């Protein structure tokens with residue numbers, strides 16, 4: 001009797017959470033229209049909510065470029081260093097190494113981050129398997145908002161993904177890295193600065209020139225796409241011919257006065273307020289890998305406070321104590337019906353004491369609700385960009401989107417659900433007869449794109 005009552009309370013709680021997180025078709029349409037509007041504002045003005053940053057990549061790779069380049073990719077979690085060889089005909093090789101960025105560095109000075117990169121490059125080049133002779137040209141993938149004035153110059157606008165580094169905001173990311181390299185006596189020239197979305201897009205174009213857009217769904221989230229220079233009024237006609245790449249910095253959608261449009265729940269509001277960049281990157285905070293685990297944790301805290309779940313661990317009281325990758329593993333085990341493994345993860349990684357299988361089911365439903373909303377929000381962004389470009393693309397043409405990031409690659413069913421959603425939205429519930437948006441997995445390619453950015457300038 002008591003157990004039955006407990007199940008009823010749990011079901012009622014779950015339904016209320018589901019109602020808060022679900023998005024109606026009407027809401028999705030509103031969001032898509034607003035996204036398109038904000039993107040078009042971003043192309044006109046530099047103070048718009050979506051920054052729509054010009055990348056100064058004017059020569060898109062053809063796939064024929066060749067050459068050896070050093071690459072560095074600073075993301076929110078890892079630093080990756082590589083020696084890339086572009087072989088032409090869309091082929092390449094890469095020797096690479098990766099290092100987790102220490103937490104102390106993330107909450108410290110930005111200059112130290114650049115020193116850390118240079119030291120790791122030095123160590124990488126000393127490795128016997130890396131047969132590289134200096135001087136080398138370096139392509140720098142920097143996965144944070146940067147205002148570029150040329151391909152090898154970019155002012156840091158701010159950090160995201162819980163990195164602090166305030167001392168370097170307003171400074172040139174290329175000059176910072178270049179100085180750190182020179183102070184170690186390394187004859188390396190930083191020749192291209194690209195966002196990870198831009199690197200992924202260029203690499204996929206190198207392999208397949210039909211690619212038009214890229215999306216990262218990893219620790220953070222963002223997208224880039226190929227735009228006509230004539231459609232970027234803020235370039236003031238300086239580069240009126242041809243095409244370029246726009247780094248949307250879509251994580252800021254819904255910031256500022258349009259914030260009420262985002263379907264934020266009380267959990268999103270707490271997460272935002274307690275984050276290092278409150279009021280910023282709200283769309284990203286509802287969608288990317290850095291935050292889904294934290295949203296889940298905040299719901300668990302509420303469920304424990306309401307005595308729907310119990311805990312004897314302090315794991316859930318620690319901000320960011322639950323990682324999206326563990327949510328993802330748990331959800332995958334649940335889908336594969338490995339309930340015993342689910343229970344181990346719940347105890348070890350979520351700190352919840354499970355009393356019944358119904359509770360396991362409840363937790364998996366919560367994961368589904370949170371990850372599904374992320375998928376819906378991502379589909380909004382992709383659909384809006386596609387609609388913005390529709391008049392340019394011929395109607396029958398496939399709109400190929402390159403996707404990367406651990407959330408997209410690893411979260412169970414994420415990639416399939418996202419493909420179905422963008423098709424449903426593209427076909428407007430059946431109004432069009434075929435889906436033109438094709439999502440392509442572009443795993444770990446952003447360094448290749450940074451190399452291709454340098455090569456494409458040389459081979460134009």
Ligand code: BGC
Pocket residue numbers: 075076142143144145160161195196197216218219220221222223249251284
């Ligand atoms: C950054 C973007 C980046 C994205 C994916 C966001 O937090 O602002 O520049 O592309 O994360 O890594």
